[in-house]
Amino acid sequence: xxxxxxxxxxxxxxxxxxxxxxxxxxxxxxxxxxxxxxxxxxxxxxxxxxxxxxxxxxxxxxxxxxxxxxxxxxxxxxxxxxxxxxxxxxxxxxxxxxxxxxxxxxxxxxxxxxxxxxxxxxxxxxxxxxxxxxxxxxxxxxxxxxxxxxxxxxxxxxxxxxxxxxxxxxxxxxxxxxxxxxxxxxxxxxxxxxxxxxxxxxxxxxxxxxxxxxxxxxxxxxxxxxxxxxxxxxxxxxxxxxxxxxxxxxxxxxxxxxxxxxxxxxxxxxxx
Amino acid sequence: xxxxxxxxxxxxxxxxxxxxxxxxxxxxxxxxxxxxxxxxxxxxxxxxxxxxxxxxxxxxxxxxxxxxxxxxxxxxxxxxxxxxxxxxxxxxxxxxxxxxxxxxxxxxxxxxxxxxxxxxxxxxxxxxxxxxxxxxxxxxxxxxxxxxxxxxxxxxxxxxxxxxxxxxxxxxxxxxxxxxxxxxxxxxxxxxxxxxxxxxxxxxxxxxxxxxxxxxxxxxxxxxxxxxxxxxxxxxxxxxxxxxxxxxxxxxxxxxxxxxxxxxxxxxxxxxxxxxxxxxxxxxxxxxxxxxxxxxxxxxxxxxxxxxxxxxxxxxxxxxxxxxxxxxxxxxxxxxxxxxxxxxxxxxxxxxxxxxxxxxxxxxxxxxxxxxxxxxxxxxxxxxxxxxxx
Numbered sequence: 274x275x276x277x278x279x280x281x282x283x284x285x286x287x288x289x290x291x292x293x294x295x296x297x298x299x300x301x302x303x304x305x306x307x308x309x310x311x312x313x314x315x316x317x318x319x320x321x322x323x324x325x326x327x328x329x330x331x332x333x334x335x336x337x338x339x340x341x342x343x344x345x346x347x348x349x350x351x352x353x354x355x356x357x358x359x360x361x362x363x364x365x366x367x368x369x370x371x372x373x374x375x376x377x378x379x380x381x382x383x384x385x386x387x388x389x390x391x392x393x394x395x396x397x398x399x400x401x402x403x404x405x406x407x408x409x410x411x412x413x414x415x416x417x418x419x420x421x422x423x424x425x426x427x428x429x430x431x432x433x434x435x436x437x438x439x440x441x442x443x444x445x446x447x448x449x450x451x452x453x454x455x456x457x458x459x460x461x462x463x464x465x466x467x468x469x470x471x472x473x474x475x476x477x478x479x480x481x482x483x484x485x486x487x488x489x490x491x492x493x494x495x496x497x498x499x500x501x502x503x504x505x506x507x508x509x510x511x512x513x514x515x516x517x518x519x520x521x522x523x524x525x526x527x528x529x530x531x532x533x534x535x536x537x538x539x540x541x542x543x544x545x
Numbered sequence: 546x547x548x549x550x551x552x553x554x555x556x557x558x559x560x561x562x563x564x565x566x567x568x569x570x571x572x573x574x575x576x577x578x579x580x581x582x583x584x585x586x587x588x589x590x591x592x593x594x595x596x597x598x599x600x601x602x603x604x605x606x607x608x609x610x611x612x613x614x615x616x617x618x619x620x621x622x623x624x625x626x627x628x629x630x631x632x633x634x635x636x637x638x639x640x641x642x643x644x645x646x647x648x649x650x651x652x653x654x655x656x657x658x659x660x661x662x663x664x665x666x667x668x669x670x671x672x673x674x675x676x677x678x679x680x681x682x683x684x685x686x687x688x689x690x691x692x693x694x695x696x697x698x699x700x701x702x703x704x705x706x707x708x709x710x711x712x713x714x715x716x717x718x719x720x721x722x723x724x725x726x727x728x729x730x731x732x733x734x735x736x737x738x739x740x741x742x743x744x745x746x747x748x749x750x751x752x753x754x755x756x757x758x759x760x761x762x763x764x765x766x767x768x769x770x771x772x773x774x775x776x777x778x779x780x781x782x783x784x785x786x787x788x789x790x791x792x793x794x795x796x797x798x799x800x801x802x803x804x805x806x807x808x809x810x811x812x813x814x815x816x817x818x819x820x821x822x823x824x825x826x827x828x829x830x831x832x833x834x835x836x837x838x839x840x841x842x843x844x845x846x847x848x849x850x851x852x853x854x855x856x857x858x859x860x861x862x863x864x865x866x867x868x869x870x871x872x873x874x875x876x877x878x879x880x881x882x883x884x885x886x887x888x889x890x891x892x893x894x895x896x897x898x899x900x901x902x903x904x905x906x907x908x909x910x911x912x913x914x915x916x917x918x919x920x921x922x923x924x925x926x927x928x929x930x931x932x933x934x935x
Contacts, residue, residue, distance in 0.1 A: 445647055447648075
């Protein structure tokens with residue numbers, strides 16, 4: 274009894290230490306966002322909080338536009354991934370065709386490629402095709418990030434659904450589309466939602482692709498943050514504001530769906 | 546309700562020929578049992594009838610109408626799947642209502658409710674209606690799967706081992722219930738099982754399936770008393786029929802069968818029976834496989850006239866009776882099974898004396914393994930025919 278209690282206390286101390294370690298950078302970033310440029314480098318926690326940085330970033334720059342671009346690009350990428358990926362996952366799970374596993378692995382292997390390696394040839398191709406600096410171009414290239422994840426998670430869910438359930442629904446008088454939307458989609462939903470949200474976060478955080486493949490017309494927030502490192506002086510306060518705000522969606526999503534995320538990615542569809 | 550016909554239906558999975566020319570006709574309102582060992586193609590036949598699978602060759606007809614190109618939704622069949630195939634996201638009630646809520650078979654909600662309650666009462670699961678499939682035991686899932694089929698009024702009920710996962714008591718009760726229900730509903734039913742008791746009890750007619758082919762079709766008595774080959778004879782009956790490889794000798798005045806027991810020759814006179822004697826003469830039989838059901842093997846612990854000596858291999862209770870297995874030679878083929886009462890004190894490897902009641906024997910060809918003749922054949926033909934009329 275005593276031992277267990279001691280162990281508990283020790284565990285909690287370790288967890289608190291880890292939490293401080295993990296959260297400190299975020300805390301520091303938030304603190305900086307309330308400091309004026311002169312106080313940025315003080316390492317004490319005493320300073321005169323100011324909202325000037327926020328005013329500067331949110332009201333006097335194009336920051337809202339950058340956020341909007343990020344939403345369009347990341348959201349569009351996930352949407353396309355769902356539309357393309359769910360049928361692809363179904364096909365990979367249900368149908369037998371030559372070289373199926375090779376194809377599945379090929380899709381997964383897109384995630385292996387280091388972004389920096391493929392981005393230069395892509396830059397040339399995009400220039401030629403006129404996709405450079407366009408929403409379509411970025412949404413397309415983001416498929417490298419979001420599509421493999423979605424296909425592999427959802428495929429697992431489809432594989433867990435016994436094919437007899439589809440047969441039973443056929444016999445019950447449903448057409449294929451009705452079966453798909455009424456019977457199958459509810460069963461893959463946990464996997465679909467969690468992998469889509471994760472894909473959204475990955476796409477949102479992507480830096481290399483938009484850095485090289487877009488410039489003025491499309492400006493996702495990850496790249497835009499660099500603007501606050503001005504050419505003459507670095508406005509760390511504004512940089513911190515931009516970072517904090519851009520990290521918010523990912524953090525909020527992660528907190529809201531934390532439980533479902535872990536369950537959705539690790540559990541199958543049909544648990545008896 | 547409808548008459549179901551299959552003509553020369555073939556289906557292959559890769560190199561495996563699952564169905565190899567199945568031809569059968571299920572009459573309207575008939576309870577038809579497909580019986581055979583695992584992997585014989587029984588489920589594939591159901592899937593072809595349901596339209597889940599397309600046969601490569603052959604025709605499937607409902608009431609003389611070719612159904613090959615009609616998809617399963619439009620065939621109006623109700624199917625019970627062996628692995629239940631319940632919709633995991635729906636409650637039992639919604640599962641059962643699913644067909645009646647589809648566009649094709651829509652009924653209004655009050656009627657759906659009525660039918661589901663009727664089916665739930667029969668399946669003894671009124672208390673389960675609000676549960677999800679994941680909260681059910683296997684036996685309960687199976688009852689839900691049955692219930693989901695029963696609420697419909699289909700052309701045919703297709704049931705794939707629907708009682709296999711129920712406990713013994715419920716299974717027996719359901720068996721009786723099912724037969725009665727089918728008679729009351731006046732529905733055609735095709736029922737797959739690998740339990741011969743179920744096949745005998747339920748089937749108006751039984752089709753024996755082996756390796757994608759139909760071995761024999763007939764009513765229970767026909768198949769039990771006049772199995773068309775040794776395979777069928779061995780499938781029908783528990784404990785399994787004894788098959789003895791014997792020499793036939795003698796003349797029309799009296800044939801006898803000889804076989805070896807522990808290296809010694811034992812000869813049995815074959816009782817006179819017009820049918821049997823005629824067949825032996827016509828075919829000029831010198832060898833035959835003699836099939837004797839375990840209940841027609843007698844035993845004694847004292848030497849007796851007409852009994853030969855063997856040793857006890859095992860003595861097991863199978864409920865209200867026991868089975869003695871005796872060794873008559875060195876390999877498993879020379880073992881004989883017989884029925885005995887419970888509670889005997891029989892020591893393994895002790896001596897036992899065996900008598901075969903030849904007047905119940907079935908003769909099979911020793912090479913072909915096909916049925917030749919049996920004792921009292923005319924009587925059994927008459928018995929089978931009277932079954933048919935009912």
